[in-house]
């Protein structure tokens with residue numbers, strides 16, 4: 001089943017969890033139902049933050065924490081969801097051409113996103129909606145939610161694979177990852193493709209150098225003396241509210257920077273900063289940042305009138321310009337009328353971060369941990385000052401990791417709260433954890449246990465069929 005995905009990725013604990021869920025599921029789906037189990041891991045991004053939606057590379061690792069779904073086909077056209085975590089209530093929805101979302105912020109919208117993505121993708125290949133069967137999906141997540149470890153993409157990836165499995169559909173990971181990335185925009189965030197690719201391509205003991213358009217993934221072995229520590233700040237990034245609006249605004253800011261550069265450099269067909277980079281052989285961040293600085297004001301009014309003038313697009317409406325800039329998800333972008341669009345600083349982060357990612361992959365490969373750590377620290381500084389997605393607490397927790405001997409520490413994921421990732425020599429990991437407790441968790445009165453851990457780079461998603469017990 002699903003030969004593209006590594007069936008060895010399962011550890012004994014996960015198989016036991018899947019087995020227990022399968023017993024429950026068979027009580028609904030019938031004792032002889034074919035039952036599939038999917039695991040999809042979260043990820044920690046080592047470096048390359050807020051570069052993916054500009055089509056520029058990232059260097060995450062899938063982690064050894066996963067979401068599991070156990071699934072069986074149903075006779076009806078209903079998808080029934082249960083989540084082992086009591087905070088996530090059971091849900092049911094119908095298979096339809098356009099599945100309407102649940103209320104904003106509902107966990108099951110990630111499952112709807114995946115199912116809608118599969119319907120659309122296979123629909124375009126001629127698989128009729130009427131041919132698809134409903135499913136019962138039992139979910140159990142072991143990735144801390146709202147912590148910047150991409151539990152949501154693990155859920156979307158696992159749901160897509162589970163829904164495909166019960167319907168006898170299959171897709172190689174190079175096609176599956178962009179499909180799931182696109183479909184996750186259903187929840188209203190204009191995300192890039194890093195999380196889904198990391199969940200699908202994860203490889204034990206390896207980070208992943210991921211490039212986009214087209215997707216390419218190169219595993220980079222983690223040096224054996226390195227440890228990755230992920231620590232949750234406990235500050236919740238409000239993904240369906242203000243953090244989402246800020247994230248989407250960054251997508252628009254980066255797209256505007258790309259268009260302004262393209263116009264100045266007379267490049268055709270540019271949508272993203274990645275397109276600008278691809279069109280310039282031997283590009284470097286300093287040159288492009290310099291060109292942008294001369295070509296455009298550092299910030300633009302949020303009503304986009306100035307942007308239209310700069311881009312010679314004065315004839316079109318605000319909505320059309322947004323659509324032109326960010327594509328079909330434009331309707332989920334709400335620009336705060338009180339906040340100017342920061343063009344220059346956002347682009348400076350993305351372009352310098354891209355240089356750091358490329359260099360970071362080389363350094364990791366060469367086992368040069370100090371230099372890699374220094375890049376991670378630079379990345380955090382750039383995210384804090386130019387990209388403005390850090391918070392006082394993220395700054396503090398990163399500093400606490402460094403104080404304990406971490407060679408580098410930075411926010412991981414979208415920011416605005418969530419987790420940091422730190423890298424240290426394996427022997428120093430206990431000292432880093434002690435320092436996090438002493439300088440971050442204890443002063444804030446936060447229970448540290450379960451919030452910080454040494455994580456290992458793990459395998460990507462896989463689907464297996466469970467034998468009848």
Ligand code: GLA
Pocket residue numbers: 048049050051052053150191192193194195413414415
């Ligand atoms: C979120 C998104 C990713 C990526 C990061 C920032 O995790 O889902 O696509 O943009 O933020 O690097």
